[in-house]
Amino acid sequence: MYKIVLKKQLSENVFLMDVEAPLVARAQKAGQFVIVSPELDAGERIPLTIAGADKNQSTIRLIFQRVGKTTAQLANLETGQSLGYVAGPLGRPAHIEKFGMVVCVGGGIGIAPLLPIATAMKDAGNKIISILGARTRELLILEDDFKTVSDELIIVTDDGSYGQKALVTQPLEKICQRTPKPNLAVAIGPAVMMKFCCETTKKYNVPTQVSLNTIMVDGTGMCGGCRVEVGGKTKFVCVDGPEFDGHQVNFEQMIRRMNAYKDLEKQAMEQYQQHKCKIGLK
Amino acid sequence: MDGKKLLQEMLDKKAKGQLKAKDRYAIGPQNMPAQDEQSRRSNVKEVALGYTETQAHLEALRCLQCPTAPCVEGCPVRIQIRDFIAAIVDGEFGKALFIIKENSLLPAVCGRVCPQEVQCQEKCTVGKKYKDVAMSVSIGRLERYVADLAKNGINIPAVAPATGKKVAVIGSGPGSIVAAADTRRAGHDVTILEAFHKPGGVMVYGIPEFRLPKAIVQEEIDVLEKMGVKIVCNFIVGRTRTIDELMKEDGFDAVYIGVGAGLPKFMNIPGEHLVGVYSANEYLTRANLMKAYAFGKGADTPIAISKKVAVLGGGNVAMDSARMAVRLGAEKVYLVYRRSEVEMPARVEEVHHAKEEGVIFCTLQNPKRILGNDKGYVVGIENLRYELGEPDDSGRRRPVEIPGSEFTLDVDTVIVAIGNGANPLLQQTTPSLQFNKWGNIIVDDNCKTSLEGVYAGGDIVLGAATVILAMGQGRVAAAAINNYLKNKK
Numbered sequence: 038m039y040k041i042v043l044k045k046q047l048s049e050n051v052f053l054m055d056v057e058a059p060l061v062a063r064a065q066k067a068g069q070f071v072i073v074s075p076e077l078d079a080g081e082r083i084p085l086t087i088a089g090a091d092k093n094q095s096t097i098r099l100i101f102q103r104v105g106k107t108t109a110q111l112a113n114l115e116t117g118q119s120l121g122y123v124a125g126p127l128g129r130p131a132h133i134e135k136f137g138m139v140v141c142v143g144g145g146i147g148i149a150p151l152l153p154i155a156t157a158m159k160d161a162g163n164k165i166i167s168i169l170g171a172r173t174r175e176l177l178i179l180e181d182d183f184k185t186v187s188d189e190l191i192i193v194t195d196d197g198s199y200g201q202k203a204l205v206t207q208p209l210e211k212i213c214q215r216t217p218k219p220n221l222a223v224a225i226g227p228a229v230m231m232k233f234c235c236e237t238t239k240k241y242n243v244p245t246q247v248s249l250n251t252i253m254v255d256g257t258g259m260c261g262g263c264r265v266e267v268g269g270k271t272k273f274v275c276v277d278g279p280e281f282d283g284h285q286v287n288f289e290q291m292i293r294r295m296n297a298y299k300d301l302e303k304q305a306m307e308q309y310q311q312h313k314c315k316i317g318l319k
Numbered sequence: 320m321d322g323k324k325l326l327q328e329m330l331d332k333k334a335k336g337q338l339k340a341k342d343r344y345a346i347g348p349q350n351m352p353a354q355d356e357q358s359r360r361s362n363v364k365e366v367a368l369g370y371t372e373t374q375a376h377l378e379a380l381r382c383l384q385c386p387t388a389p390c391v392e393g394c395p396v397r398i399q400i401r402d403f404i405a406a407i408v409d410g411e412f413g414k415a416l417f418i419i420k421e422n423s424l425l426p427a428v429c430g431r432v433c434p435q436e437v438q439c440q441e442k443c444t445v446g447k448k449y450k451d452v453a454m455s456v457s458i459g460r461l462e463r464y465v466a467d468l469a470k471n472g473i474n475i476p477a478v479a480p481a482t483g484k485k486v487a488v489i490g491s492g493p494g495s496i497v498a499a500a501d502t503r504r505a506g507h508d509v510t511i512l513e514a515f516h517k518p519g520g521v522m523v524y525g526i527p528e529f530r531l532p533k534a535i536v537q538e539e540i541d542v543l544e545k546m547g548v549k550i551v552c553n554f555i556v557g558r559t560r561t562i563d564e565l566m567k568e569d570g571f572d573a574v575y576i577g578v579g580a581g582l583p584k585f586m587n588i589p590g591e592h593l594v595g596v597y598s599a600n601e602y603l604t605r606a607n608l609m610k611a612y613a614f615g616k617g618a619d620t621p622i623a624i625s626k627k628v629a630v631l632g633g634g635n636v637a638m639d640s641a642r643m644a645v646r647l648g649a650e651k652v653y654l655v656y657r658r659s660e661v662e663m664p665a666r667v668e669e670v671h672h673a674k675e676e677g678v679i680f681c682t683l684q685n686p687k688r689i690l691g692n693d694k695g696y697v698v699g700i701e702n703l704r705y706e707l708g709e710p711d712d713s714g715r716r717r718p719v720e721i722p723g724s725e726f727t728l729d730v731d732t733v734i735v736a737i738g739n740g741a742n743p744l745l746q747q748t749t750p751s752l753q754f755n756k757w758g759n760i761i762v763d764d765n766c767k768t769s770l771e772g773v774y775a776g777g778d779i780v781l782g783a784a785t786v787i788l789a790m791g792q793g794r795v796a797a798a799a800i801n802n803y804l805k806n807k808k
Binding site: 060061064069074076077079080081082106107121122123124125126127254255257258259260261262264265266271276289290293294296297298301302304305308 | 514515516552553554555558559560581582583585587591592594595597598600601604605609610613614615617618619620621623624694695742743744
């Protein structure tokens with residue numbers, strides 16, 4: 038179980054994996070996530086959004102960034118090897134409806150979870166304007182998939198190596214200024230990117246959905262580790278989200294909580310990389 | 320007097336028919352050997368080490384074998400206590416275990432974690448004579464002794480011929496384990512569906528290793544597997560499959576819901592979102608199930624590196640959290656509870672062990688708010704002092720604020736251990752199942768829910784309670800399921 042049937046490296050630190058998980062593939066809907074671990078016994082549990090599924094093959098697609106020990110361990114697994122386990126699907130599916138015109142904004146690795154939502158929105162009859170942003174050309178992923186699903190596609194990079202030299206908020210603002218303005222915005226990416234997108238859309242009263250990516254342990258609502266303040270109330274990202282009204286999210290507080298283990302994470306990654314070098318593995 | 324000598328003396332008197340009640344009283348309660356107070360603060364090995372054979376024998380002789388056996392009344396599953404103790408006196412430990420297992424399937428667990436002082440031991444005639452429950456016969460310790468002896472060579476219960484009926488058991492805690500065993504014994508095809516990657520429920524994620532070794536829980540799981548029960552992990556009912564799908568599409572004829580009380584309660588005071596504030600569920604899951612005590616040495620889940628911890632609450636979960644914080648290296652661990660110590664719902668043994676391990680009890684105090692620095696990290700907790708006022712409806716004296724008594728405790732971690740509610744996931748995904756206003760499943764005396772073929776028990780029905788109550792309901796529900804399936808086409 039949980040065998041990797043396909044593995045691709047999309048950029049220096051971004052990996053794609055299709056993993057055998059028939060029950061998850063069958064039940065999953067756009068916007069949901071899984072909790073995975075590279076090891077059965079004492080591996081760390083991390084949430085990864087489901088980037089797609091193949092019901093026939095019984096696989097789910099995971100696209101993730103190597104940022105710490107656990108994602109590094111996952112990235113070191115090869116086709117034919119297995120993950121420790123995959124639990125899900127978790128979280129509430131994204132709210133999909135015919136809104137009219139939806140602007141989908143993806144930042145960096147956030148582009149991956151955005152794709153199934155943009156696809157579902159398209160299938161529901163929405164006009165899709167997609168804005169994809171990355172620091173540099175090499176880090177831009179899934180461009181072709183977005184070409185297929187979008188009525189209009191805008192690409193921006195921080196350094197101008199591809200598309201416009203801009204942050205995603207710039208084209209987003211221009212789109213909000215159009216008549217008619219978008220009926221909905223969906224923004225997924227690093228917390229600070231979602232925060233700034235929401236500040237932009239708020240000025241124009243464009244409702245905005247975000248997908249939050251807090252630290253999680255169980256993912257089923259029993260620990261409260263993923264709690265965020267939304268509209269002044271406490272919500273659990275794993276069971277009330279991961280999708281929330283971006284204008285109500287307390288991003289500062291969420292960002293602080295996401296940094297809770299920065300030092301230990303750094304220590305674990307250093308230890309892991311040293312270990313790998315010592316025993317001669319890549 | 321040396322235990323062996325005393326035992327010999329008692330046995331001699333008994334052989335001559337001269338053993339009187341006053342001889343039995345003179346024996347006195349046998350102390351439970353325990354790991355040394357200081358050294359156990361830095362390991363997670365079991366604290367209570369178990370009676371020696373001599374101690375078990377002496378403790379069993381303290382039982383008067385009184386005709387009314389009020390102890391049985393006090394046991395939620397009516398274990399024939401007087402009879403199993405008589406078997407210990409006769410040295411027939413296998414028989415003692417057999418008697419226990421007629422009613423309880425988890426004696427190695429319950430002997431350790433049952434609140435005996437408010438159950439069997441509260442009713443004990445010996446304790447009543449001394450007007451002190453600490454003088455009761457140590458029934459729990461005897462149960463544990465007998466259960467631990469049987470470790471090697473556990474009998475696998477016989478399974479009736481296949482009925483062709485399928486039962487799904489949701490969750491794998493004590494209630495579900497017992498429901499799975501009893502339905503499997505009747506010959507049904509039983510599958511446990513567990514959300515976590517390891518079965519055992521609160522016995523593995525909540526109760527720490529130093530109170531309940533995981534190997535004991537694993538043995539019970541192994542017995543189930545040897546009986547032919549299938550265990551599927553990483554399966555979240557309500558998301559992976561709904562109850563409706565399990566019954567209408569996946570061929571399950573009956574379902575037992577044993578999902579527990581898995582929703583952490585917070586105090587809703589300012590500062591609860593600061594970095595360093597944990598629900599007890601999160602703290603214990605990281606520490607126990609995910610082995611955060613071994614972070615960087617074979618385990619990968621981090622936990623706060625705490626120097627000064629405040630644990631809010633007075634139950635077993637609060638004690639577990641405080642004692643785990645000690646083991647994770649905290650210099651000071653405060654237990655903050657708004658009533659006085661006698662009102663603490665925790666087991667007396669846990670309170671005793673916590674004090675021995677240096678936990679500082681701050682009773683008649685309650686936090687007003689948690690204080691943080693500009694980075695959003697906990698730096699302290701502001702408490703108010705209380706005094707006991709007039710009794711409320713429950714008869715307990717209600718704690719009353721002393722105005723102006725605010726003071727600050729210097730801490731970097733706060734663990735909220737004030738109870739757990741019902742996880743709402745099943746309620747959200749099973750519209751036809753009836754719940755009460757607190758999110759608990761409504762059942763009749765047979766643990767039957769509002770849905771045909773669906774039964775429930777344990778914390779999801781009772782609210783957060785105990786292993787033995789969950790087990791009791793699991794057995795009632797299993798009997799009802801077996802009856803239902805007998806008559807089902």
